[in-house]
Amino acid sequence: MDRAVSAFCTESKPARSLSWLRLLPMLLLCCLVSFFFRSALADDAPSVSRTDYSTLDLQVRTLKKEVLAINRELRLLEEEMLYPSAQQLVMLLSVLPQPDFKLAEISIMLDGVVLALHRYSDAENAALAKGGTHRPYMGRLKQGAHQLTVSISGRTAEGDTFQRAIRQPVDKQQTARYIELRVEPALFSDVPLLNIYQW
Amino acid sequence: MLTLLRKSGWRCHLLVAMLGGSVFGGSMLNGSMPGSSMQARADEAPGPTRLQQLLSGEALYRSQLNDYLSAIPQLQLAHEEGLLTDSSAESEVLLTRLKLGYGLRGEADSEFRALLDERIDPQLRNRAWYELARSFYQQRNPSSAKAVLDNIQGSVPDDIRGDHQLLQSHVLIALGQHQQAAQALESWRGAKSLRGYGYYNRGIALMLAGRDTDALVSLKRVVDLPAESEELLALRDKASVTIGYTLARQGDLPQARKYLQRVRLRGPSSNKALLASGWIAQQQGQTKQALAPWMELRKRALSDPAVQQSLLAVPSLYQQSAPASAVKDYEAAVTAFSRELDSIDQATASLQQGHNLGELLAAEPVKTTVTAVSGTSDSGLPKPGLSALGASASRLSEPGLSEPGLSEPTSSQRMGSLLASRIFQQTARGRSDLRAMIDNLDEGLRSVDALARLTRPGSDRIADEVVTEEYRTRSTPGTAAIPGASVGRSQAVPVNPLVGSGLSIRNRFLGLPTGYPGDFPDSEVIALPESSQELPDSYAFNLPGGGSIIIPNRGDWHRNPTGKWRAHNNSVPELSALAVAPANPQPLSQPQPLSPSLAELVTALSETRIRIRRIVSRAKLGSRPGGQLDEHIASLRQRIVLLRDRTVVAVEHYEQHARNLALEELQRSHDQLQHNLRQARLELAKSYDSANAH
Numbered sequence: 001m002d003r004a005v006s007a008f009c010t011e012s013k014p015a016r017s018l019s020w021l022r023l024l025p026m027l028l029l030c031c032l033v034s035f036f037f038r039s040a041l042a043d044d045a046p047s048v049s050r051t052d053y054s055t056l057d058l059q060v061r062t063l064k065k066e067v068l069a070i071n072r073e074l075r076l077l078e079e080e081m082l083y084p085s086a087q088q089l090v091m092l093l094s095v096l097p098q099p100d101f102k103l104a105e106i107s108i109m110l111d112g113v114v115l116a117l118h119r120y121s122d123a124e125n126a127a128l129a130k131g132g133t134h135r136p137y138m139g140r141l142k143q144g145a146h147q148l149t150v151s152i153s154g155r156t157a158e159g160d161t162f163q164r165a166i167r168q169p170v171d172k173q174q175t176a177r178y179i180e181l182r183v184e185p186a187l188f189s190d191v192p193l194l195n196i197y198q199w
Numbered sequence: 200m201l202t203l204l205r206k207s208g209w210r211c212h213l214l215v216a217m218l219g220g221s222v223f224g225g226s227m228l229n230g231s232m233p234g235s236s237m238q239a240r241a242d243e244a245p246g247p248t249r250l251q252q253l254l255s256g257e258a259l260y261r262s263q264l265n266d267y268l269s270a271i272p273q274l275q276l277a278h279e280e281g282l283l284t285d286s287s288a289e290s291e292v293l294l295t296r297l298k299l300g301y302g303l304r305g306e307a308d309s310e311f312r313a314l315l316d317e318r319i320d321p322q323l324r325n326r327a328w329y330e331l332a333r334s335f336y337q338q339r340n341p342s343s344a345k346a347v348l349d350n351i352q353g354s355v356p357d358d359i360r361g362d363h364q365l366l367q368s369h370v371l372i373a374l375g376q377h378q379q380a381a382q383a384l385e386s387w388r389g390a391k392s393l394r395g396y397g398y399y400n401r402g403i404a405l406m407l408a409g410r411d412t413d414a415l416v417s418l419k420r421v422v423d424l425p426a427e428s429e430e431l432l433a434l435r436d437k438a439s440v441t442i443g444y445t446l447a448r449q450g451d452l453p454q455a456r457k458y459l460q461r462v463r464l465r466g467p468s469s470n471k472a473l474l475a476s477g478w479i480a481q482q483q484g485q486t487k488q489a490l491a492p493w494m495e496l497r498k499r500a501l502s503d504p505a506v507q508q509s510l511l512a513v514p515s516l517y518q519q520s521a522p523a524s525a526v527k528d529y530e531a532a533v534t535a536f537s538r539e540l541d542s543i544d545q546a547t548a549s550l551q552q553g554h555n556l557g558e559l560l561a562a563e564p565v566k567t568t569v570t571a572v573s574g575t576s577d578s579g580l581p582k583p584g585l586s587a588l589g590a591s592a593s594r595l596s597e598p599g600l601s602e603p604g605l606s607e608p609t610s611s612q613r614m615g616s617l618l619a620s621r622i623f624q625q626t627a628r629g630r631s632d633l634r635a636m637i638d639n640l641d642e643g644l645r646s647v648d649a650l651a652r653l654t655r656p657g658s659d660r661i662a663d664e665v666v667t668e669e670y671r672t673r674s675t676p677g678t679a680a681i682p683g684a685s686v687g688r689s690q691a692v693p694v695n696p697l698v699g700s701g702l703s704i705r706n707r708f709l710g711l712p713t714g715y716p717g718d719f720p721d722s723e724v725i726a727l728p729e730s731s732q733e734l735p736d737s738y739a740f741n742l743p744g745g746g747s748i749i750i751p752n753r754g755d756w757h758r759n760p761t762g763k764w765r766a767h768n769n770s771v772p773e774l775s776a777l778a779v780a781p782a783n784p785q786p787l788s789q790p791q792p793l794s795p796s797l798a799e800l801v802t803a804l805s806e807t808r809i810r811i812r813r814i815v816s817r818a819k820l821g822s823r824p825g826g827q828l829d830e831h832i833a834s835l836r837q838r839i840v841l842l843r844d845r846t847v848v849a850v851e852h853y854e855q856h857a858r859n860l861a862l863e864e865l866q867r868s869h870d871q872l873q874h875n876l877r878q879a880r881l882e883l884a885k886s887y888d889s890a891n892a893h
Contacts, residue, residue, distance in 0.1 A: 072275060092256075132259045
């Protein structure tokens with residue numbers, strides 16, 4: 001019996017008798033189950049490496065904080081130097097909920113000059129659909145009256161391509177000017193509307 | 200009218216909204232579309248409120264694209280500038296969620312505890328708690344995850360209901376509270392597509408709680424679910440194997456075998472199923488039926504312990520009746536185990552000498568097999584079940600006649616479980632991301648130096664070089680020439696932790712039988728597809744009120760970068776980029792998967808570099824920085840240098856960590872093989888004795 005147990009589970013001295021073979025099937029099954037659970041338990045064993053990884057993770061988090069701080073300073077610097085608030089012009093694109101609507105591209109012209117041309121990826125469309133606002137342009141603008149022209153193209157829920165364009169005057173004062181380019185559903189058409197709001 | 204309304208779809212919502220009904224109630228981040236309420240309120244919101252919504256939406260947009268390093272400072276500065284006063288509590292929650300998405304769990308934890316009170320909409324509150332708990336759990340901190348989950352009260356948003364249940368069960372199982380874990384999954388409330396994971400996890404929890412009968416009921420529901428995707432087929436296989444093993448343990452061998460035979464022959468669970476099928480057939484006294492799965496199994500890669508077991512199992516069947524054949528097969532097993540041990544020892548020595556794991560894997564020759572049989576177990580496509588082997592049983596039943604057909608594993612196969620483990624993947628990607636980060640830091644330093652030189656007279660030439668290089672390096676179609684525009688299409692973007700479950704699809708079910716899902720492959724990182732839609736050369740738009748404009752697409756933009764558009768340069772600044780837009784944009788590179796933990800750093804450094812260069816560009820245009828900027832630059836430079844040094848150290852730590860993980864894995868394989876080698880030698884000795892006796 002002892003020798004039989006050892007057939008697959010433990011080491012033992014060689015034996016001439018073959019009587020252990022009769023008990024082999026049951027013992028093999030025992031071995032199978034123990035093998036199964038042993039390998040599983042090995043996975044569960046606490047590992048020093050996992051602790052090490054926590055240290056690494058902490059290290060990376062510290063680096064991240066530092067990068068965040070540097071980036072914040074740069075952003076401040078950028079705003080102060082490049083876009084002083086008196087001259088600042090910011091365009092923000094928002095999309096109101098429209099099932100399966102895809103925005104392909106936006107073009108922005110100011111006084112006949114192309115300011116921005118952006119093609120939207122699927123990820124960007126998803127971000128817009130989730131309530132995100134895209135900033136297609138940020139720059140400086142002289143005070144006074146200007147003419148803004150915005151055009152968009154895309155695909156409706158039915159799969160038809162569409163294009164929309166709008167022209168509107170912009171009056172730049174001594175403060176920062178935020179312009180919202182809002183794509184919103186039309187009441188009696190599949191093609192969405194494009195409207196401009198100034199804040 | 201009803202038909203019309205049904206056809207109108209989303210327009211009905213608008214109609215309702217216009218009639219005064221509030222379709223989207225609650226907070227800004229409520230529901231599956233976090234910004235939907237914000238959008239719906241766009242018409243109602245007064246100017247300042249709408250502007251706040253837009254600014255918060257911008258941070259949300261960036262975070263959806265995993266650009267946390269732009270989103271967080273942008274929102275912070277908006278707060279500081281007083282642009283977000285009306286909905287400050289909600290925008291602060293958003294800011295904290297961004298920090299959490301960025302991986303700053305500690306900060307997010309304390310801030311959430313201060314923020315998430317009755318002022319916040321309950322659904323948003325629960326979503327935030329869920330995200331924090333998930334983050335803790337993913338970092339193998341189930342105790343903290345449990346403490347955070349306990350804060351969730353009331354209903355959970357629909358889109359995370361199932362994930363919340365699964366997370367609860369994972370956390371409770373990790374804490375050893377199996378009964379409670381099973382209770383958490385008692386009634387599935389999540390999406391239908393995830394219910395298989397719910398049933399499976401409940402089965403495992405019940406099994407761990409010692410309630411095998413109930414566990415089997417739950418697991419059988421998984422097997423009976425319709426499955427078409429590879430993920431669900433793999434889950435079904437896993438459930439079948441678990442049922443088979445449990446029934447075998449209970450002594451119901453016919454039923455156990457029936458379930459094991461349902462496992463796909465090439466699925467990831469097939470090795471375990473083949474091994475168990477053989478054992479059960481053997482116990483039922485059906486030697487020929489036992490031989491078939493084992494013969495199939497032993498053609499596969501030797502790195503799998505099940506395959507090693509099959510090398511010992513096959514000759515055991517005819518040790519008595521045909522000892523000479525058994526001797527031959529045991530000799531083959533001894534040879535195979537010895538050879539494999541040698542390979543493992545060589546790999547171990549190589550790592551101990553300081554070689555990287557990448558070098559080791561690269562040095563390994565392409566998989567060589569002794570036979571022509573391809574024996575890998577994950578082909579990915581549904582294949583016939585193990586029962587198909589029955590047909591070939593007679594062909595395979597002649598002991599000792601067929602060649603063993605051993606398959607020599609490559610290093611990749613040998614360390615398959617390590618390479619597939621989440622912790623290793625995090626480490627490997629972290630290392631490569633940090634290296635990329637060092638490159639970005641170097642670039643940033645060069646830019647800062649250029650900026651510093653710009654403050655000195657006669658530095659225009661340097662600025663020209665820097666600016667030109669900037670737009671060459673950052674150019675991607677559609678965005679290269681647009682200052683301030685976000686990074687364009689074709690960027691590899693990891694899945695946003697704020698979106699959806701965030702749990703890897705594989706992490707939705709548990710390992711067997713411990714239930715702790717620590718080592719499943721990380722599938723959280725994907726590359727987003729590109730839109731292949733080609734646009735026409737130009738667009739003609741009819742403007743309201745008459746007239747039309749023609750706007751060329753990007754192709755024309757690049758072909759005529761210095762055309763008439765530049766003539767109006769005086770009216771609007773920031774067009775300098777047009778002059779340096781590349782004539783022939785480089786082909787888009789293939790998206791590379793990045794570690795969620797470090798990918799943001801790489802992006803951030805890249806963004807930082809761009810920012811510096813933009814400032815350089817501005818300085819070149821004539822707005823020379825003053826003395827304050829000099830100090831800023833000097834301090835910034837110093838910080839970047841320090842950051843670089845620390846990053847170099849972190850890379851070394853990552854490499855060492857990867858080596859340690861590999862050494863641990865090799866040691867495990869070594870021990871297993873050594874045990875099997877001893878066993879093979881022992882059986883060989885017995886077979887010699889038997890042969891002599893005959």
